[in-house]
Amino acid sequence: MGLTNQSTGTGALKEMFEVELESLEDIVVALAGNPNTGKSTVFNSLTGLNQHTGNWPGKTVTNAQGKYKYNSKRYILVDLPGTYSLLANSAEEQVARDFVCFGNPHATVVVTDATCLERNLNLVLQILEITNKVVVCVNLMDEAKRKKINVDLKKLSEILGVPVVGTTARSGQGLDKLKDTVQKVAKGEIETNPIKIKYNKIFEDAIEDIKEYLDNTVEDKINTHWTSLRLIDGDQPLLDSMNEYLNIDLSKDELLKQKLESVHANLYKESIRDHIVSCIVKTAEGISKKTVLTEKKKHNEIDRKFDNVLTSRIFGLPIMIALLGIIFWLTIQGANYPSAMLAQGLFWIEGQLTIFFNWLGTPTWIHDILILGMYRTLAWVVSVMLPPMAIFFPIFTLLEDLGYLPRVAFNLDHYFKKACAHGKQALTMCMGFGCNAAGIIACRIIDSPRERLIAIITNNFVPCNGRFPTLIALATIFIASGAGAFNSVAATLSILITIILGVFITLMISKILSKTILKGLPSSFTLELPPYRKPQVGRVIVRSIFDRTLFVLGRAVAVAAPAGLVIWVMANIAVGNVSILTHCAQFLDPFANLLGLDGYILMAFILGLPANEIVIPILIMSYMSKGSMLELDSLSEMRQLFVDNGWTWLTAVCTMLFSLNHWPCGTTLWTIRKETQSLKWTWVSFIIPTITGIVVCFIVAQGARLLGLVL
Template sequence: MGLTNQSTGTGALKEMFQVDFESPDDIVVALAGNPNTGKSTVFNSLTGLNQHTGNWPGKTVTNAQGKYNHHNKRHILVDLPGTYSLLASSVEEQVARDFICFGNPHATVVVTDATCLERNLNLVLQIIEITDKVVVCVNLMDEAKRKSINIDLKKLSKLLGVPVVGTTARNGEGLELLKDTVSKVASGEIKTNPRKINYDEIIEESIKKVDSDINKLIDNKFNSKWVSLRLIDGDLPLLESMNEYLDSDLTKNELLNKKLKIARDKLKDDGLKIEDLRDRIVSNIIKTAEDIGKDVVRVENKSHNQLDRKIDSILTSRIFGIPIMIVLLGIVFWITIEGANVPSSMLANGLFWIEGQLTELFGWLGTPEWVHSILILGMYRTLAWVISVMLPPMAIFFPLFTLLEDLGYLPRVAFNLDYYFKKACAHGKQALTMCMGFGCNAAGIISCRIIDSPRERLIAIITNNFVPCNGRFPTLIALASIFIASAAGAFSSIVATLTILATIVLGVMITLFISRILSKTILKGLPSSFTLELPPYRKPQIGRVIVRSIFDRTLFVLGRAVAIAAPAGLVIWFMANITVGNASILTHCAQFLDPFANLLGLDGYIMMAFILGMPANEIVIPILIMSYMAKGSILELDNLAEMKQLFIDNGWTWLTAVCTMLFSLNHWPCGTTLWTIRKETQSWKWTWISLLVPTITGIVVCFIVAQGAHLLGLV
């Protein structure tokens, strides 16, 4: 008889977690594990291209599902968020725990790292407390062998009471055995007997006070001992999830509340405060993991990680850590800028060739000129500029960034900057989200999910725009080249690069400064502590890195940009082509803004270019050129010399260029980023704050620089 909705609870699974069943006989497998264990590699190797991603219902946590067939059975593999614990201190941990506990998957695979098994066993022990349908996948066996680490898998299986399979997922080794084992556990062919964690005697006595009553309430649907301990600890998110699953409110059960009070009073009488209970629970789990690790792991070469430590002594040192980070960042930007020139030009030529063909088609069809102008010169041309300028740099930057991530360097960046973010009362992981913002601020906003604290996540979201994305680099590079570096002669490229790096460093400093202000005002609170894992350096999988970065990041962000840029092109066309009196609406708006813009060292046309460039920062310079030349559609000059002369003819000085660069660094987020902020925060309030904070900062900085230069007689 096949597994049915009634026997497995897959009906509730589909309703609560939106798992894509095609048949009631589908086998659902949860994939859990710590970050940096190769969990994503296991997922990708098993499912191939049969996967899709979305968000968990009501959450911003990514939901990845894939399918594979084994022994004529379809298996749905659900990739849970990587987490170190299930004690639900973050949304990711809550999602992983709730799926395992209430989703009733037929089996749960816990991926561990063979090179640091003992640390990963903490999560394994927490999961086998919840469910007995567990398979432990000890991944990266090849790295363990290279480091002379031997693991007795049979003994580990005996000690845990669940099957254990060794794999090297990147090479496909052990995956067939893993699939066989999962099928047998799901079908009940393999009977498991998970190891019980023995807590301190006073904790065990408190559990007994409520265990039998809770078991009646939950109808033996979960491990009553585990639920009892979590409720004694006051795990409110778990209680909310249980209420939803059981369709009843346990908080209103007077008997349960009475028994929980008795259990907590018992702990207090024995000298254990409730606020210290979680630490004691974790200590018991860690001790159990250590005991198991000592029994099954043998390290023949005690100095196996000496090379990693030597590299870390340089990359994370106080003297060399920050300079090396800046140099690497400069190299990544240089490769991105230089490498993007040719494909960007080719892409632009191709897209504008299509524009010519569309123009001929419209002419052949006898389409009215105003329709052609709106659709082609307005919407299509704006889209063409956004794609040709945005796609090549992202297609280069994101793989390079992902390469550093795969190599294991990005956690070292967070380590180097953690001290400074702590001083700013922010989270050390904000360094990683800030780095992602260099490629695209929208992607940086999405990466803020890695920050557990909601308060610190909001700080990271609001300040992410202070680092320039690749859409702002064309403006920064052009102005640095023609107004600052042009006098350096043969060293102009070096001066331009140093100018861009100085701009980036300024952006980081402003990020820290504003983060501190936010943490002392509208987002008050103490910085939370977090465990920063420095994973071993690994040889990156270049092919997988390229595919993952292009499909998961580049095309995802580009899709959002295109969706916003198309209607923006329509607005720009109308403002440039509809006249009131003898001037276009664009000119009237620029003249209105001119007095205010002059105070900031800008002019009205520059301010309008930034406003109309909100959909995508890439089109700021083309809009500015269009405005100065009084043209009706976006265009670009042939070279930087022509651009410099055009700007000078319209009253630009070195101060105008500097203030424009500063305003480019500090102004409202682009439309794609604002859209992403709204989706991530689920709040218009924080979206508006994210718009106002960098804008006010830019106005203040530009005003100080412009008026200071005038007072000192520098212009």
């Protein structure tokens, strides 16, 4: 149920603030903080696996909620988006601000980083202007100790006027005290008296003038001192939110408009925001000087030495590409054995199901549809998708936990800016290597709607783990076949070149989109390089498997099952002694030949829409004229089958290029529809990579033929 009058003291709120309460006695706690403060670690440590994620309705901003019990009381912890301020410059800031302001949680925990407290205090001070039900959590106390930074928590609490708790969430230190303090603040057992930011006299007089009017208009539904400040700053999103959640439309209040115009006449309007920010920053600086003692000035010296190499112009990109190659090699090599074992187990189950159906006396066509069609498709998708994702996502998350991924964004930011795209797109693109659907979800971190759309549309240009089997097989049997003992190295290098080409195409298409249907200038953003930290391997594995691997796999299975039915029908129903699949392939053959392919290859990609993993099995089934998907025992057998059906090195290259550049899989398209809430942009995301693939393959195929490189 949602936050209600009884549970929060505000009126019933709209879906944006839906919190799943089991009882009206549940205590709702908001968790706020800057990015890279360990906020997610605090959230995960408190809630364990008793959590779920989704979207704030109407916004592509992540919404995580979790539950925990303390002293027989149930707590609902709402993890707000990580943000540096509440000035509502982005969707994340607006969501965080609106929940604290209008969601009226029983308590708000602000997580800060003990190693850079001064910067984090800016957000703390802004939240204290909205509510006094605040607990400041100074996290990463172990990191501060290692860097010889001492934070006087008692003095910090006295100055801020709210409780302050030191924690090391990674090891659980201080979390019990945090729970106890949250309970006392929520119940009103601790009296708080938040610090007031001092603005100049003209500003304070202006605030007081507006506040006096608002006191009679909005009463106690919102902090009128803070609201006055935001209205003076011209915060239109706040007016919209007040109208949406409090049913108070101040935009039509003529008297208020006159008062604001009078205030602006006495102030230099262009300096209002600067003055507000300046006062917040100066207050934070003053508090930091009184409460933080650094024994060693160069406490970040080791981190800076690493950054001098990892983010340098000379070594940054080569190290990143080499690391990417190692990850892919580990994923490819490591997934082979578990994938084979999983396939063996799933196909053993298929045999048992066949025995069971025969025992029941089930008609053959029903058995074939359910087992050889739907179940076999599911078995292929699970056996091929699960092992690579179970390897890639934890490795990717370990790099994230280590602090390396922001360095990747830093290295690529210049190139994405040149393409009029967002630097954070580098991170969403990297996530797409594991799964494009997961990469689409990751695009939520991009604030600008325009740049978020560019990232979503172009994410498909980097190959996901579903396309790696096709790329690996063709690279091994056609491109690296003459490398002898270095076969696997040559295959890895060819795949790496393919990936670099995908990144280049991503930048090129991003530039074209930003100059045509998504015009605009690239937005600026704060890119923080957090300190390097020892990753928590166990927690990372659990989080990556449950939050990413199984989530994406579930969507893939939901799409693959009906696809298996379609594939079986097309392969087994004949028209004039020729299957529908063959008829379609023959129809597409002239067009496919222009692209360096054949009709069966193109049909395999079309039928592989639900999941790219099944493209090669469908192709083998088509060439062998069988009624269900097959896999050959060795790559040499596959090579011979393809050569017998007219394949050359050009066919392999064009198939790899088309695999890199074609429509997203069904799971990714579904995710795009969910994230954009738009059929239009889902179709655009389908059409653009498809046209790109057709153009690239046509140029390569016709160019090779004109130059006489292939017979």
